[in-house]
Amino acid sequence: MKAVFGKVALFTLVAVVFFCLGHYVSLTQEETISCDNIIKAGELIGVPLTRAEADSMLDGIASQRESYLSMRRSPLTNDVVPAMQFNPLPLGFRHQSHYKGLKFGDYSGTLRPAADEELAYMSIGELAELIRTKQISSLELTQFYIDRIKKLDPQLHAIVTLMEDYALEKAANADKEISQGNHKGLLHGIPFGAKDLLSKKGFKTTWGAMPYKDQEFDVDATVVERLENAGAVLVAKTTLGALAMGDIWFGGKTRNPWNTEKGSSGSSAGSASTVSAGLLPFAIGSETLGSIVSPSTVCGVTGLRPTYGRVSRYGAMALSWSMDKLGPLCRNVEDCAIVLAAIGGPDGKDAMVLDFPFYYEPTVDLKALRIGYVKSDFDKEYAFHRQDSVALQVLKELGAQLIPIELPNQPVGDMTIILSAEAAAAFEELTLSGRDDQLVNQLKWAWPNSFRESRLIPAVEYIQANRLRTQLIRDMTDVFEKVDVYLAPSRGGSNLRVTNLSGHPSVVLPNGFSDDGTPTSITFTGRLFDEGTLLAVAKAYQEATGWHKKHPELK
Structure with missing residues (x-):
């Protein structure tokens, strides 16, 4: 001893x-x-x-x-990973899915709206049909979004780099490919944004932080490369709170399109704000501990945090090697499925990515599934309790038999020292060099002070937290012996911390509005690597409510 x-x-x-x-x-x-x-x-x-x-x-x-x-x-650059690797799979894990194929909805019959302004809020599937049927070209659509960014982003501060010339060239090439009969699928010709912790060769990747505002990498992040290979058109690098915390970056605060006096939350601040405001049809974000869920909630968009190990993080800034995940922020649930189908799977560059197929179909029989809800969280009087309870009622009306569950009783708040310790290691050079004083946010809970504090976390306690994490994974396996998917409030409760530590996938989607007129959301969580079932259930709820079709009025 x-x-x-x-x-x-x-x-x-x-x-x-x-x-x-x-x-x-x-x-x-x-x-x-x-x-x-x-x-x-x-x-x-x-x-x-x-x-x-x-x-x-x-x-x-x-x-x-x-x-x-x-x-x-x-010297250690940010892309050097520790020799230790996190595996979210419990012993004896078997991939489960109620679907055995990949099928999306039928968008045939989609017509171009009379007013081009309505293009801003059309889904990927709808826009894809307009492009496929030549009702609009990718070039025209891309120019539409560029013009919209130029008009509205001064209010939102959601774009770090507008890649106008590059995007128009790629859009023109997409049109050429499609005209030659080489149609690559639903993403071909669709504009998108990438959170500015994802590298793109020839452009700055700023990580939202003053010390890195001029840095460039000579590689494309895997998610960017895969989307472009699918024909999607990268239009802009979107803002993030400096080094993936909050919504304050070196250019100011990214705003919520529903109330531009407020921030858009973070750290996927710009990705959520641009999609919410109709500046882009979808954008890629990242989450370590709420950075997709929180801004999606605040901005009223649909965000998917995939299973840890589903999507390669090659070319992405590392904050916490054992917790970082990349995922899409979109108009609706099926858009998230469309994007995930393009970006998921091993690339030979991120050793943490596991090889499991992605199955999805757009319809689901809720009566055939076991759908749970975190009872104690729904019983509590959170600020958004009314909308959360209505979500349960909607699912009952759709035929779901709801099963009350509770999440594992583990000290998950304390276990987030895992993130703190890994983040401090990822940015040791920034701390030791003193350049951390260049970050805009210098408050007590901001990164500069957190990095310094985290150097005092004993190695033994970091290891003990990871041992508790192993127990958490075992306990979550027991939860999913009872249910296939479960609901939890997006705010309040322990679900956000539990699932970010355990690696389980979640999709967050609008479920109403708060008293101040800003959106609220509900979170659906599914089995490891069973995003197909998760998304299908969430889609059934979403289409029964229509909250995702509401959008802010910006001028």
Whole structure:
């Protein structure tokens, strides 16, 4: 046990000395570590040490500090992943799906609206049919969205880089391919946006942060490459809160189209805002702990956070290697399915991606499925309780037999030190160089202070959190022995943290409005790698309500 105490204090001591002695950046091997330093370090992390124990640790800690300083002389770029890999699959996992094919809705008969303004809020499927039947060209549609961005983005601050010339060239090429009979599918010729933590060769990838506002990468992110291979047209890089937190970036705050006095939440702030405002039909976002769910809720769009390991993150900024996920923000549920079909699967570049097929059909018999709801969360008086309860009633009217469930009783809030520790490692150079003071947001809970605080997380506690995570995965397996899909409030409760830690897929969609006129949402969660069933159930609810067809009025 004494050895364990020593190892814990050993890991923490360097950070304690850095802060307490005021030499965070310039600490050298020659500076003395005292027994008092070690005892204070033990107190800081709740491990009492005697003076004799501290004295015995002096040489070992000094040796460890030499190792830390030595390792820092070997530079690590953000794309270097740890040798440890997170696997969300429990022992004995078997892929389950109620569908065995990939089929989308019938969009035949879609007509171009009399007013072009209505194009802004048409779905991917509808726009695809207009392009396929030559009622509109990709070039014309892309120009329409570019003009709309130029007109409305000054209110929203949702675009980092407008790629006008590039997009028009790609749109013209899409039209040429289609005219030659080479129609690639529903995404061919459809404009889209990519959160600006995804690299695109020849363009800046700013991560929303001042220290990186001019950086470029000589690669295309896999999701961007796959969408372009499907014929989609990249129009813009959308904003994100700096280093994937919130909606404040180096260009200001991204706004909510429903109320431009408010932010759009984050960190997929621009992706949600542009789709909500009709500046683009869909955009790619990312989520580590709510960065798709939260802005989708605030902006009233439909967002899919796929299973961890479904979509490659190659070419994306790393924040937390074991929690980062990429997914689409769209007009409706089926649009999310269309995009996921294009971007999912192994690419040989992200070792965390697992090879499971994506099955989807647009119709579902709710009576044949077990649909659960997190009873304790629906019983609580959250701010959006009324809309959440109505969602349950709608599903009952559709024939669903709702099953009350509870989520695992694990300290999931405390377990998010996993994210904190990994994020601090991902941006160690930013912290040690002092360039973190260039970030716009310097509040107590913002990244600069969080990165510094997280250096005091003991390695033992990080490992213990991951062991609890293994237990959480086992407990979630028990939950899905009872249900195929379940509902939970998007705000309040533990579902967001539980599922981001366990890796389960969720889709969030509008379910009404709050008293101030901004949208609310409900979250559906499904089995690992069974997004097909999840999306089909969510689609049945969405089409019965029509909240996704509401849109903000911008001028």
